[in-house]
Amino acid sequence: MQDVQSYLDELRGKLEVKFSNQTEFLQAVDEFLSTVAPFLEKNPEYVEKNLLEMLIIPERIIEFRVPWMADNGAWCVNTGYRVQYNSALGPFKGGIRFHPTVNQSIIKFLGFEQIFKNSLTQLPIGGGKGGSDFDPKGKSEGEVMRFCQSFMQELQKYIGPSLDVPAGDIGVGGREIGYLFGEYKRLNGYQTGVLTGKPVSFWGSLARTEATGYGLVYFVNHLLMDQGDSLADKRVLVSGSGNVAIYAIQKAQALGAKVYGCSDSSGYIIDEDGIDLAVVKEIKEVKRGRISDYVKLRPNAKYFEKENIWDVNLSFDIALPCATQNEISEASAQNLVKQGVKIVGEGANMPTSMAAVEVLKQNNIFYCPGKAANAGGVSVSALEMAQNSQRLPWTFEEVDQKLEAIMLSIYETCRDTAAEYAEPMDLMAGANIAGFQRVATAMVSQGLV
Ligand SMILES: NC(=O)C1=CN([C@@H]2O[C@H](COP(=O)(O)OP(=O)(O)OC[C@H]3O[C@@H](n4cnc5c(N)ncnc54)[C@H](OP(=O)(O)O)[C@@H]3O)[C@@H](O)[C@H]2O)C=CC1
Numbered sequence: 001m002q003d004v005q006s007y008l009d010e011l012r013g014k015l016e017v018k019f020s021n022q023t024e025f026l027q028a029v030d031e032f033l034s035t036v037a038p039f040l041e042k043n044p045e046y047v048e049k050n051l052l053e054m055l056i057i058p059e060r061i062i063e064f065r066v067p068w069m070a071d072n073g074a075w076c077v078n079t080g081y082r083v084q085y086n087s088a089l090g091p092f093k094g095g096i097r098f099h100p101t102v103n104q105s106i107i108k109f110l111g112f113e114q115i116f117k118n119s120l121t122q123l124p125i126g127g128g129k130g131g132s133d134f135d136p137k138g139k140s141e142g143e144v145m146r147f148c149q150s151f152m153q154e155l156q157k158y159i160g161p162s163l164d165v166p167a168g169d170i171g172v173g174g175r176e177i178g179y180l181f182g183e184y185k186r187l188n189g190y191q192t193g194v195l196t197g198k199p200v201s202f203w204g205s206l207a208r209t210e211a212t213g214y215g216l217v218y219f220v221n222h223l224l225m226d227q228g229d230s231l232a233d234k235r236v237l238v239s240g241s242g243n244v245a246i247y248a249i250q251k252a253q254a255l256g257a258k259v260y261g262c263s264d265s266s267g268y269i270i271d272e273d274g275i276d277l278a279v280v281k282e283i284k285e286v287k288r289g290r291i292s293d294y295v296k297l298r299p300n301a302k303y304f305e306k307e308n309i310w311d312v313n314l315s316f317d318i319a320l321p322c323a324t325q326n327e328i329s330e331a332s333a334q335n336l337v338k339q340g341v342k343i344v345g346e347g348a349n350m351p352t353s354m355a356a357v358e359v360l361k362q363n364n365i366f367y368c369p370g371k372a373a374n375a376g377g378v379s380v381s382a383l384e385m386a387q388n389s390q391r392l393p394w395t396f397e398e399v400d401q402k403l404e405a406i407m408l409s410i411y412e413t414c415r416d417t418a419a420e421y422a423e424p425m426d427l428m429a430g431a432n433i434a435g436f437q438r439v440a441t442a443m444v445s446q447g448l449v
């Protein structure tokens with residue numbers, strides 16, 4: 001039988017040739033492959049069965065044209081994607097991203113990570129992801145609605161409550177999910193469970209809006225408690241000021257941390273008196289404005305135009321990247337070390353480059369990978385599916401308690417799996433191996449399909 005290292009090297013070489021232009025996808029795969037050797041050594045049947053290559057090739061990729069009309073009558077067109085990655089554990093499940101940078105590489109990296117994340121939740125969901133290079137920023141309500149309707153006219157052919165259940169991601173929140181749901185309903189009838197992240201008025205789950213940010217902070221809090229520590233008075237910075245960032249700030253503050261800064265794609269703010277979340281919410285959730293407006297309402301705060309928050313000159317304890325992929329470069333990671341950071345908890349998907357992860361590791365900074373730490377969102381999406389199947393809503397407290405229990409279980413699984421197969425507290429290896437183990441077992445049991 002081929003030895004594990006030569007199998008992995010050969011596979012890497014093959015993928016680099018086949019997907020040479022898909023850098024984010026190759027990055028996500030490479031990060032995964034760099035951690036699984038010890039598990040494969042103990043479980044050689046997965047090498048014999050070539051299961052890794054099987055997992056890395058998506059079950060299906062759908063790419064489609066999305067034509068729509070701008071308010072001024074212009075004929076516009078974007079590209080839509082849905083990657084139905086792996087259905088060994090349940091219907092494909094994962095968000096939809098609307099952002100101008102979206103391409104097949106981005107959707108594939110997100111879909112690949114989603115497989116392991118969903119597996120770690122222990123809930124019956126497979127992995128998928130979708131999106132479009134449409135930019136909702138600066139578009140009118142009418143334009144966003146017409147785009148969503150056109151996107152769903154095509155996507156509806158491929159999704160369903162037991163087949164593939166999309167949700168939100170960057171640029172897709174309750175408003176967009178509402179328009180997507182309305183169009184699906186018009187074409188197929190009322191099927192509550194076809195999308196999650198729905199507004200509560202039509203069978204969305206209470207606490208789904210908060211779930212990713214809250215879940216991230218629960219994960220970090222359990223890590224701290226394991227070290228005999230707590231969030232009280234910890235100095236925290238958060239990147240982004242969207243859905244994940246806002247509710248991470250809310251929960252961190254509720255647990256006694258001091259959050260001093262957040263950002264958007266134009267720059268970042270530092271408020272030494274502590275972020276006033278009501279002001280951020282008004283700017284971002286109500287006015288859909290820019291974070292620079294914060295300093296107009298809080299004149300003691302400072303705004304840093306076109307700068308990355310991770311290059312800040314301020315000492316702090318915990319970094320919560322909640323914006324986008326590769327926002328923490330190797331140089332930014334070195335700055336985090338300089339500023340005294342002890343924990344990096346990823347709310348975003350793959351926000352830390354591989355070179356940056358290496359810097360964190362070498363400096364003994366606890367690194368909580370997104371596929372574990374941001375799994376709260378998809379977990380509550382799965383709970384939304386359960387409520388929709390039951391046709392009964394659960395209370396906020398009920399959902400929140402289940403969310404915290406799931407995040408504790410994910411944290412403990414990653415910690416214990418790391419201890420068994422890698423370095424203690426190598427949570428990235430723990431997440432990859434534990435996530436893989438469950439999917440791989442299911443794939444083998446289901447045969448070559
Ligand atoms: N929503 C969810 O439930 C989940 C989301 N995630 C991940 O969390 C991250 C944030 O998602 P979410 O909060 O939902 O998205 P939102 O669209 O609500 O917010 C995204 C935030 O990130 C900022 N941002 C986006 N792109 C960039 C960029 N290139 N540089 C700097 N800032 C940027 C945005 O700023 P601006 O407004 O200026 O663009 C905005 O503040 C993503 O990585 C997503 O995949 C992970 C799990 C679940």
Ligand SMILES: O=C(O)CCC(=O)C(=O)O
Pocket residue numbers: 093094095096114117165166167168169196197349374375377378379381
């Ligand atoms: O709620 C979901 O289905 C997906 C959330 C998501 O896109 C993610 O976890 O990255």
